[in-house]
Amino acid sequence: MDQIRSLYANVKDNLLLDPSHGNKENKNSQNVANGKQHSTHQQERKRSPGRGQQQSKAKQKHEADKKQPFRPKHRDLEAALKAVIVSDLRAHLWAVNENFKQNHLMALKAITSFLNENLRVDVADPTFSNKSLSYPYDVLPQDLKELIDDTITNAGDQNVQYFYDLTLSNLTGDMNKNLPHLGHSVLLQAMAISNPQICVNNLARNAILRNSFQNRSNIGLSLLWALGQGGFHDPSVGLKVWQDIMVPVIELKTYSKYVYEYVHKILHQNPSAKLDISSSDFLTILSSLTTQNKSNRDLSVLLEDASKLLVERYVLSAPKTSSTFTTLFKNIQFIAKPELIYFGLILCLTEDPECWTAWRGLYKKNIQQTTDLLSFIESTSSKSASKLLGDRLFHQFLDDIQHINTELGESRKKIDGLKGSVAVLQQVQDKVASKKSKAAKSAKSSRTGATTVCCSFLLATFLLFGLTGGLIGFDTYRAGGKFENSHTGQLLKQAGLLPTVQDAWTCSLKYSARGFKWAEEHVPVYYEKTKTTVGPYVEFSIDFSKILWNGAKKGFGNVKLLVEQKTPVVVEFVEKYAPGLPKKIGDFACSTWTTVSTFTVNTYNQSCEFFKTKVFVGQLSPESLGKAFNSTQQAAAQYYSWFHEQVDFYAKAK
Known part of the structure; x- marks a missing residue:
């Protein structure tokens, strides 16, 4: 079926690219109308066999030129995109639509062929690592971008899916023949942005395509780049592509840097987007992240950060956090770095109170796992663990576990890990008590400090006003009770105030x-x-x-x-x-x-x-x-009377 489809596409390409196709019928009618001239041409052709040989040589020369490496016309891709004449592309599409009505695949093929011919540029980095994540789509001229998007939208999901898979094959084929191919890249990126899901609908077929060209690093990287474009808009798609397409070549030197950076970028991109992956896919991806050979320190830091971010986003995306807690708790031993699972479990406990009930139900059959998790909480200094130590539900859980340990200790049956659980539980309780004591002292000292500062400020303010008023009053008293004759009054008078x-x-x-x-x-x-x-x-x-x-x-x-x-x-x-x-x-x-x-x-x-x-x-x-x-009582009565007289006087003043 793929061979038939390819043949069908090649036939249509020849029809599109053959400039004499539109005038073939007119030429035939002219030759029939002029029979003598046609027979004369045949006789001349018979008499001069060298002319047919010349045409055959010209055709062979044309095919040889077509197979030769193309020569770049522009210094970079951005310059080539700016030079694209969109009006010519619209006219070309109009002609295609006239010849092939309602055939959206031909319209997409026409755009790809047009861009391939116009984007003749040498690209050293097939993944555009020094550019933005949406490059070159984000630098397309606006009218060209709208034309491409409208054509993709009108084609429908089924046609776009078929054309996406076909374009992947054409991309690798043209790169293998050293033919212009950037039009394929632009269309592949535009289709992935329009519908990221098309990147993962045929992963098995695309894996075979990757295996065919993985020894050609430029072709392989272009293929990984094209398949990974949907992940920048839907991280769930990106993780599936990373696991099924990129992880098998992660150990190859030419691919490892791009594969490491890709998973880090898609998890940092769109932090509000939820992950739509199953628990088995999550554990598989996390296992791949934690079991890679980390010879390069910079790349290993990327993987560690991506692993932690994957766990965080998976927990926060879960519809029911308590179910996620149970899944993580039962799979601690299957991950090379259990600290990541502990981080996810702590995050679950801080997000959903029902996780405490789930943990309490799992304790008797998972004593060793609980001991390890409590030991991690007691020893780590992360913010989430510190927050957990101050949680009332955590304190209640510790009391419940202590009660369960007492019951288990009284039974005659020997239980593995019980002694270790009791010891770790005591350490955690001691740390919780110490944290409570420090928090109480800190709160008390902060309240005392704030009260002391406030009281000191008020006292200093009252003393300042009181001292100032006393000095002015004494100065006025020395001047015979007249303020304008006092030193303060004279100073203000000289200043005009x-x-x-x-x-x-x-x-x-x-x-x-x-x-x-x-x-x-x-x-x-x-x-x-x-x-x-x-x-x-x-x-x-x-x-x-x-x-x-x-x-x-x-x-x-x-x-x-x-x-x-x-x-x-x-x-x-x-x-x-x-x-x-x-x-x-x-x-x-x-x-x-x-x-x-x-x-x-x-x-x-x-x-x-x-x-x-x-x-x-x-x-x-x-x-x-x-x-x-x-x-004192008499003096207070006299002052009260004087005060009311002053109030009445100034209240009536205008």
Whole structure:
């Protein structure tokens, strides 16, 4: 079937490229109309056999020229693309559509042939490694790009798939014959961008094609480049191409660099796109990434980064994370680098709380795997593991595992890995406790530090304003109570700022007085409204607090009753194994209580006597303190009266 299709395509190519095809019927009609002239030409041809030999030689020369290596017309591919005359291509397509109506394959073939003829450029790197990922598609002239995209869209998926596979074969064939081939590359890339899935629909056939030309590195790399274009727009497609087409040649020196870089690029490209691969494909690809011979350090770093990124994107793309957790957990031993699986498991635990339930269900049959994972969590310093150590669900899981270990330890059956699990569990719990302690200290110190800074700032502000006000007040007092005669007033007067400062001070007093009068009038009203609105909630809070208090008292009473009931039993039990110990404890408690009570009473009496005889005498006597309090009360009343007079005065000022 492939041979028939190729023959069909070659026949159509000859029809397209033969300039005399459109005029063949006209020439035949002219020869029939002029019979004599036609017979004369035949007689001349018979008389001069050398003319036929000349035509045969010309035809052979034309075929020889066709087989000769093409000569580049442009310095690079971008210059050649800019030189493409799109109007000529449109006219060529119009002629093709007139001769082959509704034949989209012929239209695609015509574009490819046209571009092959116009893009005669020497390309040293068939993978365009120093260019963008979408090169040369992204540098196509806009009208040419639109024409190609429209033709591909109109062709339909089935025709595009057939033409894609055919173009891959033509690409390798033309490169093998050293014929112009860049038109094939442009069309292959455009079709892969339009529908990335076409790159993986015939992987078995394409693998055979790769095997045929893998010893020709330029052809093989061009084939890998063409098949890998869909992966830059759909990473799932790229991973399948990488595994089935590229991994078999990854050990070959001419291919390894491109294969390593390709998988790294497709995983970094489109980070929001989800991976649509099965768990078996994922494990196969991850195994390929972790088992390669990493002789080159730079390339090995690419593979390590790609492996971690693959695990992360697979976990985040999973429709049900708990199922992914189970799959990864059961396949730890099948991956050369289990740290990558541990990373994926930790990511699952932080993403979905159901994973804790899944892990708890897997524990009894996978004790060693759990021990290894807990040991990794305890020893690693990654952000995800640190986040896990502070997770409440992780602490609960550790308690559950400890309880299960206790049950398993009490059973007579020997369980492999149980001792190691208990030891590692204790280490993890110690680290969790240490982390909690450090977090509490850090939080306390941060709160204390923030409070200290805030209080220091407020205190410094009040001291500054107070000191400034005191100095200005003292300066005004020395000047006889007139601010303009003080040193501060004279300085402001010389600077021309005294009227402005006085106006600002008067204005501030005026608006402050009005604000005080407004608050004095309206704050009680708003307070009553707030009290009415919030009152029921406050009452509910009080009632709820009473209920809690009553519950606490009831609980305390129950505990007290339980202690009273169990005390004789405990005393009897202790007396049985340690005769005389309860009596000694009781005597010690009574003597301790007597000593503490006596010390407290004596200390209180001595303190009272000290304050009576040493402190509250002289100026600190009750009589003196009473007089000072009365004087302070009178001064406060006078100040309050003066303050209201000032407020009324400035509130009425305009």
